[in-house]
Amino acid sequence: MFSLKSLPSTSAVFSAYASLAAFMMLVQSIFNQFIPHQLQVYLLSIFQGFFIPHSSSNNITIIIEEYEGYSINQVYEASEIYLKTKIDPSVERLKVSKAPREKTLQVTVEKGQEIIDIFQGVQLKWKLMTYENEKCDPNNRHSNYQQTQIERRAFELSFQKKYKETVMSSYLPYVLDKSKTLKEHNKVVKLYTYGHFAEDSGGGPWGSINLDHPSTFDTLAIESELKKTLINDLDRFVRRKEYYKRVGKAWKRGYLLFGPPGTGKSSLVAAMANYLKFDIYDLELSNIHSNSDLRRLLVSTANRSILVIEDIDCSVEIQDRGYHDDTFITSRNKFTLSGLLNFIDGLWSSCGDERIIVFTTNHKDKLDSALLRPGRMDMHIHMSYCSFCGFKLLASNYLGIQDHQLFGQIEGLLESVEITPAEVAEELMKDDDSQVALQMIVQLLLQKKTERDAAMDQDKEVECNGQSLCRINTNIEQSIQDDDENSPVWTAYVSQVEDNQASTKASAHGICDVVN
Numbered sequence: 001m002f003s004l005k006s007l008p009s010t011s012a013v014f015s016a017y018a019s020l021a022a023f024m025m026l027v028q029s030i031f032n033q034f035i036p037h038q039l040q041v042y043l044l045s046i047f048q049g050f051f052i053p054h055s056s057s058n059n060i061t062i063i064i065e066e067y068e069g070y071s072i073n074q075v076y077e078a079s080e081i082y083l084k085t086k087i088d089p090s091v092e093r094l095k096v097s098k099a100p101r102e103k104t105l106q107v108t109v110e111k112g113q114e115i116i117d118i119f120q121g122v123q124l125k126w127k128l129m130t131y132e133n134e135k136c137d138p139n140n141r142h143s144n145y146q147q148t149q150i151e152r153r154a155f156e157l158s159f160q161k162k163y164k165e166t167v168m169s170s171y172l173p174y175v176l177d178k179s180k181t182l183k184e185h186n187k188v189v190k191l192y193t194y195g196h197f198a199e200d201s202g203g204g205p206w207g208s209i210n211l212d213h214p215s216t217f218d219t220l221a222i223e224s225e226l227k228k229t230l231i232n233d234l235d236r237f238v239r240r241k242e243y244y245k246r247v248g249k250a251w252k253r254g255y256l257l258f259g260p261p262g263t264g265k266s267s268l269v270a271a272m273a274n275y276l277k278f279d280i281y282d283l284e285l286s287n288i289h290s291n292s293d294l295r296r297l298l299v300s301t302a303n304r305s306i307l308v309i310e311d312i313d314c315s316v317e318i319q320d321r322g323y324h325d326d327t328f329i330t331s332r333n334k335f336t337l338s339g340l341l342n343f344i345d346g347l348w349s350s351c352g353d354e355r356i357i358v359f360t361t362n363h364k365d366k367l368d369s370a371l372l373r374p375g376r377m378d379m380h381i382h383m384s385y386c387s388f389c390g391f392k393l394l395a396s397n398y399l400g401i402q403d404h405q406l407f408g409q410i411e412g413l414l415e416s417v418e419i420t421p422a423e424v425a426e427e428l429m430k431d432d433d434s435q436v437a438l439q440m441i442v443q444l445l446l447q448k449k450t451e452r453d454a455a456m457d458q459d460k461e462v463e464c465n466g467q468s469l470c471r472i473n474t475n476i477e478q479s480i481q482d483d484d485e486n487s488p489v490w491t492a493y494v495s496q497v498e499d500n501q502a503s504t505k506a507s508a509h510g511i512c513d514v515v516n
């Protein structure tokens with residue numbers, strides 16, 4: 001018999017329990033953090049083997065079929081993507097494939113192959129299964145009953161019954177979420193063009209190819225502040241779904257990129273698409289003949305995309321026949337700028353999510369004020385000539401150098417010479433030898449500087465002539481007023497007129513000298 005005295009006190013029991021709980025938590029955290037996934041699986045299977053009787057009734061299996069009726073089962077799709085990340089060296093059979101336009105090999109599990117995953121300490125067993133399904137096929141002439149066997153695939157997910165709630169409410173949502181991120185990460189960005197690549201159009205008005213444009217924010221030579229602002233703006237835009245809903249605004253953002261040719265407007269669009277993994281729809285206005293054409297095109301663009309209209313200033317015809325004459329252009333077979341803007345402001349933007357619209361132009365000053373009015377385009381981005389900071393990025397990208405003795409000279413020249421990143425890139429590509437390539441940049445900059453100085457001299461001369469003549473007139477008027485025929489200005493003027501030999505320009509200079 002135990003005496004009451006020999007029993008531990010309640011506080012002692014609680015304190016022992018607290019220490020044990022803390023110890024277990026520490027062990028669990030060490031287990032999760034420091035023990036590799038494969039070893040975790042192994043240890044858990046041994047540990048569970050001791051305590052859990054091998055009764056099948058203790059386990060539960062969820063079947064995740066590939067198709068739900070005629071549509072693909074999203075849980076199956078997500079599981080397939082997710083399990084690709086769980087393939088470790090213990091997996092014995094794999095399937096490898098590659099579609100013609102894909103860049104990398106697709107590795108998937110083979111049927112019958114088991115994959116073990118651990119989630120919050122729970123062991124989950126995945127297995128890909130296939131089964132035959134009978135399907136009525138009117139085209140199969142070999143079968144009396146016109147029945148054909150088709151192979152269906154399904155994942156079996158087994159785990160202990162007691163974790164059903166964890167699996168249903170935490171694990172499967174986690175798999176869905178994770179696969180979405182993975183899908184985004186591996187997504188191949190597409191470039192859609194109206195009327196081109198028709199074989200790839202899938203019946204819609206847009207044809208597509210993979211966007212193989214290598215431009216990214218890392219390769220883009222623009223001011224670092226501008227780059228940071230832009231990236232932040234894009235990040236904020238994509239995470240603001242709820243915000244746009246709350247304030248009752250369509251979830252879209254408009255950018256107007258303006259600047260001289262070769263400053264990276266198109267490259268920036270590609271960088272944005274690559275960064276967000278958004279497809280690009282390149283809308284060429286010259287291919288559009290009516291507002292109904294435009295409506296059809298715009299409604300058939302997908303969410304999470306960038307609609308680009310390049311060189312909007314070249315669409316003068318649209319502006320002329322459209323916006324200004326809006327009152328009489330109501331017929332369905334005309335295309336107008338107001339039609340485009342209406343879509344952007346209203347109908348189209350409210351029927352889609354996460355849309356970005358980009359207009360590019362070389363001449364912002366030529367744009368219709370309807371496009372420039374506040375609120376139409378959210379950001380106006382000036383793409384300008386190459387700065388030294390931009391040059392250094394290009395040199396690093398093209399030549400792989402961070403510094404060079406010619407950098408100082410180039411920096412000085414860039415302060416006064418306008419050169420586009422496209423021109424710099426072209427020179428840098430001409431020679432693998434950094435010394436030679438940079439020397440060519442210096443040559444080009446010096447040549448541009450000479451041309452610019454000459455142009456400035458000419459401008460100055462014209463201005464100086466104008467000012468001098470002005471001053472001469474004033475002086476002559478003064479001389480006449482003072483009746484001072486001996487004034488140096490008057491004398492100079494008279495002698496110049498009498499000589500009648502020098503040009504007006506020279507006269508102006510001569511007189512200028514006398515005056516000064």
Ligand SMILES: Nc1ncnc2c1ncn2[C@@H]1O[C@H](COP(=O)(O)OP(=O)(O)OP(=O)(O)O)[C@@H](O)[C@H]1O
Pocket residue numbers: 219220221222259260261262263264265266267268361362383421422423425
């Ligand atoms: N800012 C930049 N950073 C890096 N490369 C650039 C940049 N600007 C231009 N380039 C290079 O020059 C090429 C042409 O640039 P891009 O087509 O983007 O210029 P653009 O401003 O769209 O010109 P346009 O007004 O003629 O359409 C690019 O493929 C790229 O190699």
Ligand SMILES: [Mg+2]
Pocket residue numbers: 265266267310360
């Ligand atoms: Mg361009």
